[in-house]
Amino acid sequence: MFPLPHYSNLKRTNMGYTIVAITNEWDIFRRRYRSLFSELIKFDNIDYILFIETPLTFYSFIRFILGKMNRRDKARWKRVLKEGMVGREGKIFIITPIVPFPSVSIKLVLQFNVFWLNKLQVYIINYYKKKLQLEDIILWINHPYFSANLVNQISHKLFCYDLCDDYNAKEKHKTRLIARLIKQNDYYLTRNADIMFVSSKKLFQDRLPINPNIFRIPNGVNLDFFKGTYSLINEPADLKHVPRPRLIYVGNISTTIDIGLLQLINKTHPEWSLVMIGPLHGKALTRMLEKLNSVRLLGEKPYNEAMAYLKICDVAIIPYLKTPWSISIDSLKIYNYIASGKPVVSTEIGGVENFENVLFVGKDEEDFVWKIEIVLNELKDQCIQRENKQYELISEHTWQKRAEQIYNLMMAQL
Secondary structure, three states, rough: OOOOOHHHHHHOOOOEEEEEEEOOOOOOOOOOHHHHHHHHOOOOOOOOOOOOOOOHHHHHHHHHHHOOOHHHHHHHHEEEEEHEEEEEEEEOEEEEEEEEOOOOOOOHHHHHHHHHHHHHHHHHHHHHHHHHOOOEEEEEEEOOOOOOOOHHHHOOOOEEEEEEOOHHHHOOOOOOHHHHHHHHHHHHHHHHHHHEEOOOHHHHHHHHOOOEEEOOOOOOOOOOOOOOOOOOOOOOOOOOOHHHEEOOOOOOEEOOOOOOHHHHHHHHHHEEEEEEEOEEHHHHHHHHOOOOOEEEEEEEOOOOHHHHHHHOOOOEEEOOOHHHHHOOOHHHHHHHHHHHHOOOOEEOOOHHHOOOOEEEEEEEEHHHHHHHHHHHHHHHHHHHHHHHHHHHOOOOOEEEHHHHHHHHHHHHHO
């Protein structure tokens, strides 16, 4: 068991609510859940947020010792070994469970992992309920992996299911044990949620027949961050020799990317540079990208730095394949890209329908390339008009406004 801070250091501020969130990692790009919680904790009657993130494994600890750990989990292990549970942003506490095995489709292993994880999560929650005398808990779950059992094990005033991904569509092998478990859990959580939030139009349409108390709350942006606080003082060394025009993609580099589209860009416009920032997933994909002369793989970077690269590139792109998953999303890239003031060219994915007046959407690969050509040939006046239109539109999509919507809906339900 990892160390828990002594409860005497934590004082209940008032008789408000505590959000117990079963969610993903905290220390990665400012995703939906982290941005929402950073705003929700500001409300007077939200006392604490217990942020129980995705577990680490004993197996990953061995990889950590051997120096074969990915950057993300390496940072989490360092934090866990040094501090146990870390208080971030005042009254938000990040808790990192540890399970024995990786998530594999072996029935006994998976069952043991789920059993262990659920017992550990219940223990942690009950510990803080007792020590802080917490009574009014809002249970918040935002993924369907191994959390369904907790709904009946944790006493709560309200159960919120916040879904921003179609996890069923993400699973390639539908018959795998994990894929079946995710599908079952997702249905159970959707059906039993007192209130459900989804980010995209497709998720709303799919889940509405199962739970009528569902609300579409799209993603948002931290606009203050983009008002000049994220500029790089000097051009980074890894960009100095990258010729313009520069197209930029920031995010996971995985099989969601349309490689055929990037190959077309490389073939038809070898003078363009394609800057890609983010973790690479898969050796085969890496080999294909490395064959493209125009591609510059710059690796993972901290959020502030990654966003700052947008300022010194020319066009922000979202080159996703059109799949059931990509149609169901409301990509955070759309919001961050628009807030940066750069022209944005995307394939037809979920969320683009909200920004048709400022986004350039490629209907196919050739149209995508043509849209890039259009924005690269903008006149100065056209550029200024587009930027003003982007800022005006994105100002209605801040995380503060999203949190206010959610808070009001939760309080009405309570």
